[in-house]
Amino acid sequence: MRSIWLFVFSVLSVPLWFNSSSAADPTYWQDIRPVMRKHCTACHNEKNLKEVEVSGGLALDTFEPFKPGGKKPVVLAGKGATSPLVKVLLHKDDNRRMPQGAPALSEQTIALIQRWIDAGAKEGERPVVETTPVGPVRTRKLDVVLSTNAIPPKDVLGPGNPAKLDLALKVGPLAPVAAVTFSPDGKLLATGTYGLVTLWDLESAKPVKTLTSVLGAVHDLKFSPDGKVLAVAGGQPSAKGDLRLFNVADWTLIASLGGHADVVSSVAFTSDGKRLASASFDKTVRVWDVTSHKLEQTLTGHSDFVYAVAFSPDGQWLASASKDRSVKKVETATGKSLLTFSGMDQEVLAVAVSPDGQQVVCAGADPVLTYFNAQTGQRIRRQGGHGIAIYELCFSKDGQTFVSAGGDRLLRTWNTKDGTLAKTFPVSSIAYATAISPNGKLVVSGSFDGLVRVFDIGTTRHLLTLLSVPPHDDKHDWLALTPEGYAASSDSVASAGQWRMGVQAVNAEAAWKALRQPESVAKAARGEALAPPFGAKQ
Amino acid sequence: MQSRAGVRCLTAAIAVLLLSAGLRAGEPNAKPPLKAEPPQAALKTLLVHPPQxxxxxxxxxxxxxxxxxxxxxxxxxxxxxxxxxSSAATVVQVDATGIVRPVSDGQAEIKIEVGGQSTTVPVKVQRAKAETAVSFAREVVPVLTKAGCNMGACHGAQHGRGGFKLSLLGFDPLYDYGQIVQSAEGRRVVLSDPERSILLQKPILTMEHGGGERLVANSRGYHFIKTWLEDGAPEPTAKDPSVTALDVWPPKRVVVPGDQQQIIVRATWSDGRKEDVTTFAQYDSLNESVAQVTPGGLVTALDRGETHIMIRYCGQATVMQVSLPFARVEPFPETPRNNFVDDKLIAKWKDLGLTPSGLCSDEDFLRRIYLDTIGTMPSPAEIKAFLADQAPDKRKKAIDAVLNRPEFVDFWTLKWGDLLRIDRDQLQEKGMWSFFNWLRASLRDGKPMDEFARDIITAEGSTYSEGPANYYRVGRGADEWAETTAQVFLGVRMQCAKCHHHPFEKWSQDDYYGMSAFFVRLGTKNSQEFGIFGRETIVFLRPDGESRNPRSGAVIKPRPLDGPISEDPFDRRRKLAEWMTAKENAFFARNLVNRFWGYYMGRGLVEPMDDMRATNPPSNPELLDALAKDFVEHKYDLKHLLRTIMNSRGYQLTSFMADGNRADVTNVHYTRYSLKRLSAEQLADALDAATGTQEKYTGLPLGTRAIQLPDTKVRSFLLDVFGRPARQITCECERTMQPNIAQALHLLNGDFMNKKIADPKGRIETLLQKKTPAPAIIEELYLVTLARMPKPEEIKRAEGWIGMAPSPKEGVQDLLWVLLNSREFLFNH
Structure with a gap:
């Protein structure tokens, strides 16, 4: 009997001991930091501090903001219920409640936060983390090297054998360019990379605007059919999707459409401009009302990442492509599933609907393109392709051709009618994005090397290479370079860029003098022929 | 009968307890203290590694x-x-844990002082400031592997995890590179701002991660990945070096419980580079109850015994031995020996402080060699004759005699039939008989095992007339033939390497397809025109055909494990057979002697017996080597090997524990004989022999014994329930010795046993008809079941039971039933 009592006592005494101890009070390191990491720090982190549109100027990835006496107090120690942090988590207005565009935190989690503040918002013991010293920290940039066909004359550029000039810029490594699109009037080219959208004026071959208040990598860009709105899709992987609408007139933010729990991979407008569809790695497709910014449909038919979405010309239905190896056709107004296009062996990364609405073309990790009859769902053909993954597809406005961007470092254009290969355009890096200009004359690529290349569709001539570096301290470094060697650029690029022949550096001043010719670059952008530099004969 | 089953159960339970009191189970060991006392004696010298x-x-x-x-x-x-x-902090730094890091190029010394002794290690630093890009294959993949990212349960799974898939254990860097850097529009890395990459943010838990914290922020591994991203995430290339060897130091340690030892691991790369990979090597203890190891390579000794620490890095694996002597036995007692086997056993016992049990009784010995060698119980007459023999070398003579018994052929044909998977479903009945009879003939003729293996490997022709050609009907295709050949004849399990680098071994896909290439030109076809029987399969050679690595598509030339490329214009298999049975082959003889040692001793020197690899070392390597050497020297004569094993004193030890070996609970070091349950066939025949009955096996003449069955498709509930293998996989594990309730019920309650015991032509009926007196019946029943004379008190007790029974007949039946259900009968001891 005695032993039983002893046993009961020992079992009971353990929780009693814990309750009586202050060790049970929640602490920042023990209890709060994991919550912040899970729900808040995708946007509210130190690196986003300057992007007020993303972080609101608040970083929650350190203990600093929770300390008493700050300018913008997040917590009022001892007063859980009235602390701004708790209030914003419980806000009745869904647009102001945090986390933005995501479900509210559970009651237990909020209660935990409240209890922590009530008990004094203590930091607690930072867990001991063994770190190994790792030697000197490097702050170097890699050369990004752009090649040209320009051969400098010997007398101008000093000793050594003449060879083609390369331009080396210490700006690397660059993040991939995963989105390119033309404005409906064809005047603007929008390109997107990590944390940056650049708008290029194609008349002058210069950037007119950069947008940096975007979260994470930009995965897609689309202008509304009237050209008044630019939709920017991206986000923080496996944390939060980012879908923003910008007013093209003054580049102000119109709306941020929250709700995707992972990166928004693709976005599409209906031809009347009233609706917008967004596809996400969170496995959903959402349909939005562009004017009211209301969510109309959440389509959950895919079982894995959705990589791409496209509307039919009349906007009645949309097609979405997924890692689940299928393309689904869904009625826009009702969200009703109409058809599933299947038979692909691997993930489907891209889908496009022909301008006549008759064909759905998809591609992905399969080495070939697959064509479907949009009405019956029957496969028309499996043909062409890049022999390796294809990342994006885009039809020309007249529907005669479409372009594909592939892992074989090429753009390829195809004849819609019979699926035969029309032309190829060398990108010299994995091509993630492509677009055809509204007038059907230009095709552009965005690629893994962080560069944008512009080609003439008719002649396949490479017209321009564009480079845009995320701005810092209000300075934007950019470059537009023609294969002939003509360059237009920001001043700092012109002063820091190194011209060289192979490994041999050349007289920078002389080279820049001969080659920095924005007028020639603009001509190239318009598709006009250029004479070779240095007065050389063609 | 039915109504008495319950009574029998009870009597049996008691009797089993009585009879088996001496048959032992290991006692739980008291846990030793976990803190070892440092040596009290004077410190003499310091051993430092590496010396420079x-x-x-x-x-x-x-x-x-x-x-x-x-x-x-x-x-x-x-x-x-x-x-x-450090003698020059500007050249080299050293921290308190003895880690040396470069500062700038030059030479310096590290002075090491402890316990009044000191020594120095010269250090040379080169390229300390070189801007060498981080190599994905050499520096990043090991970090991912160490962190567990690419293990089978995480992103290394067949379909990956959370949409992110890596090659299993990082054996395909090019694939991993594509997944990390390029797939999903490069979402996993931000080259322009590496620390924002989810590749880094998730494993350090800056972002939520299903796998939890896998990397420590700013740790060395984190820094490698980050720097690699800063370098623009350079791609792996075909020219990237691979690891060719791992060196562990110290390679072995004798320790006491609580002792700790830091180990260091150095890798040699194919480009000649040697480097310390202690941080990123993976460590696993092969026996966690003997020693544990931290992810940093700090070994803690726990309990007495011997184990190994498995060390893996970039596709190579090695072990470090940790010995904790069971006791200090000084001086070690004079231990009798019969042959070289005992010398090797005794040497190990000395190292580990174990002393052997005594010699087994003559009765146990005779039963043991009969069951182990011919699968048959000795008859009462044989037992009595052996016991009466006074010759000092009578055991030796009995061993020679048992090896020459005709049942030798039956019993080992059965064993080889398992290994070669002789089975009518695979081979058709004619093929089965053809293979079976060839096997019998080979064993009857005492064909040397090398010749035996060569005959099988190079077999061709009709499966009806060429017995060994059936080997190529069991498996289908070059890959399976290569796998089976490696496992049966070399004891090497290659299957993993078909799809990925073997996780615990050095075998790569190229090794796998190199083996497969020996068989790739072999074909099978159904033929009417070649054979005289019709419908048989013809094994034939094609003039061409190549093996290819499925991942790279490259042609792989025939190359045996660790051997040179061996092309043969006519039949590549000849080269394989030659290599395999060459005297210097490291696998073949070791594999065979290990198996047969295991069959006799209850446990292979390498266990499991058909999983020989660097990371599964033998419990007594010297013994394995010596047995293999002796086997080769005696021209692969199987009977010589068995004779050597049986004549050793180690084999003839009693199965009772002694104080000096109680601590070795699982008897890894053979200080006593290991108990073995009778195999299904041994048991079936022993039941027949004891009850004086004969089981009739369908399709075979009456009198055919279980050990003579040609395959395992002959119907028998008893054989199935006691673990007869289906012969569908090439694995020793297919024959299971696991106990189950059906076994117990079949022997305790089943009609089967009652019928046999009460058979009108059976032993008991015969004895009773002859009006045999009770003590003589009791003696005979003891002899036919336990192969020993009953003790006087056993006779007395048995007579009492018989007297209490409703009739003498039932009493005698009960006695036999009790004996047959005793552990002393069911086990070879």
Whole structure:
């Protein structure tokens, strides 16, 4: 009997001991930091501090903001219920409640936060983390090297054998360019990379605007059919999707459409401009009302990442492509599933609907393109392709051709009618994005090397290479370079860029003098022929 | 009968208890204290490894390990207590744990001081400031592997995890590169701002991660990945080096419970580079109850015994031996020996402080060699004759006699039938008989095992007339033939390497397809025109055909494991057979002697017996080598091998524990004979013999014994329930010795046993008809079941039971039933 009592006592005494101890009070390191990491720090982190549109100027990835006496107090120690942090988590207005565009935190989690503040918002013991010293920290940039066909004359550029000039810029490594699109009037080219959208004026071959208040990598860009709105899709992987609408007139933010729990991979407008569809790695497709910014449909038919979405010309239905190896056709107004296009062996990364609405073309990790009859769902053909993954597809406005961007470092254009290969355009890096200009004359690529290349569709001539570096301290470094060697650029690029022949550096001043010719670059952008530099004969 | 089953159960339970009191189970060991006392004697010398250090490149480092040697002969790890001082901090730094890091190019010394002793290690630093890009294959993949990212349960799973898939254990860097850098529009990395990459944010838990915290922020591994991203995430290339060897130091340690030892691992790359990979090597203890190891390579000895620490890095694997002697036996007693087997056993016992049990009784010995060698119980007459024999070498003579018994052929044909998977479903009945009869003939003729293997490997022709050609009907295709050949004849399991590098071995896909290439030109076809029987399969050779690595598509030339490319214009298999049975082959003889040792001793020197690899070392390597050498010297004569094993004193030890070996609970070191349950066929025949009945097997003449069955498709519930293998996989494990309730019920309650015991022509009826007196019946029943004479008190007790039974007949039946259900009968002991 005695032993039983002893046993009961020992079992009971353990929780009693814990309750009586202050060790049970929640602490920042023990209890709060994991919550912040899970729900808040995708946007509210130190690196986003300057992007007020993303972080609101608040970083929650350190203990600093929770300390008493700050300018913008997040917590009022001892007063859980009235602390701004708790209030914003419980806000009745869904647009102001945090986390933005995501479900509210559970009651237990909020209660935990409240209890922590009530008990004094203590930091607690930072867990001991063994770190190994790792030697000197490097702050170097890699050369990004752009090649040209320009051969400098010997007398101008000093000793050594003449060879083609390369331009080396210490700006690397660059993040991939995963989105390119033309404005409906064809005047603007929008390109997107990590944390940056650049708008290029194609008349002058210069950037007119950069947008940096975007979260994470930009995965897609689309202008509304009237050209008044630019939709920017991206986000923080496996944390939060980012879908923003910008007013093209003054580049102000119109709306941020929250709700995707992972990166928004693709976005599409209906031809009347009233609706917008967004596809996400969170496995959903959402349909939005562009004017009211209301969510109309959440389509959950895919079982894995959705990589791409496209509307039919009349906007009645949309097609979405997924890692689940299928393309689904869904009625826009009702969200009703109409058809599933299947038979692909691997993930489907891209889908496009022909301008006549008759064909759905998809591609992905399969080495070939697959064509479907949009009405019956029957496969028309499996043909062409890049022999390796294809990342994006885009039809020309007249529907005669479409372009594909592939892992074989090429753009390829195809004849819609019979699926035969029309032309190829060398990108010299994995091509993630492509677009055809509204007038059907230009095709552009965005690629893994962080560069944008512009080609003439008719002649396949490479017209321009564009480079845009995320701005810092209000300075934007950019470059537009023609294969002939003509360059237009920001001043700092012109002063820091190194011209060289192979490994041999050349007289920078002389080279820049001969080659920095924005007028020639603009001509190239318009598709006009250029004479070779240095007065050389063609 | 039915109504008495319950009574029988009860009597049986009691009787089993009585009879088996001496048959033992291991006692739980008291846990030793976990804190070892440092040596009290004077510190004599310091052993430092490596003796000199060369650091090459900015990210290189070297761990130092310091072991003290004391006046009393003990050794003690001083790595964590020694003081380290660099002679030139501008050249090389050393931290308190003995890790040496480069600062700038030059030469310096590390002075190591501890316990009044000191020594120095010269250090050379080169390329300390070189801007060498981080190599994905050499520096990043090991970090991912160490962190567990690419293990089978995480992103290394067949379909990956959370949409992110890596090659299993990082054996395909090019694939991993594509997944990390390029797939999903490069979402996993931000080259322009590496620390924002989810590749880094998730494993350090800055972002939520299903796998939890896998990397420590700013740790060395984190830094490698980050720097690699800063370098623009350079791609792996075909020219990237691979690891060719791992060196572990110390390679073995004798320790006491609570002892700790830091180990260091150095890798040699195919480009000649040697570097310290202690941080990123993976460590696993092969026996967690003997020693544990931290992810950093610090070994803690726990309990007495011997184990190994498995060390893996970039597709190579090795082990470090940890010995904790069970006791200090000084001086070690004079231990009798019969042959070289005993010498090797005794040497091991000395090392580990174990002393053997005594010799087994003559009765146990005779039953043992009969069951082990011919699967048959000795008859009462044979037992009595042996016991009466006074010759000093009677055991030796009995061994020679049993090896020449005709049942030898039956019993070992059965064993080889398992290994070669002789089965009518695979081979058709004619093929089965053809293979079976060839096997019998080979064993009857005493065909040397090398010739035996060559005959099988190079077999061709009709499966009806060429017995061994059936080998190529069991498996289908070159891959399976290569796998089976490696497992049966070399004891090497290659299956993993078909799809990915073997996780615990050095075998790569190229090794796998190199083996497969020997068989790739072999075909099978159904033929009417070649054979005289019709419908048989013809095994034939094609003039061409190549093996290819499925991943790279490259043609792989025939190459045996660890051997040279061996092309043969006519039949590549000849080269394989030659290589395999060459005297210097490291696999073949070792595999065979290990198996047969295991069959006799209840446990292979390497266990499981058909899983021989560097990371599964033998419990007594010297013995394995000696047996293999002797086997080769005696021209692969199987009977010679068995004779050697049986004549050893180690084989003839009793199965009772003794104080000097109680601590070796699982009897890894053979200080006593290991109990073995009778195999299904041994048991079936022993039941027949004991009850004086004969089981009739469908399709075979009456009198055919279980050990004579040609395959395992002959219907028998008893054989199935006692673990007869289906012969569908090439694995010793297919024959299961696991106990189950059906076994117990079949023997305790089943009609089967009652019928046999009460058979009108059976032993009991015969004895009773002859009006045999009770003590004589009791003696005979003891002899036919336990192969020993009953003790006087057993006779007395048995007579009492018989007297209490409703009739003498039932009493005698009950006695036999009790004996047959006793553990002493069911086990070979």
């Amino acid at each position: 250090v060369t650091l090459d490149g900015p990210r290189d480092l070297q761990h130092l390990v310091v072991i003290g040697e004391y006046a009393d002969g003990r050794r003690w790890d001083l790595t964590r207590t020694a003081k380290y001082v």
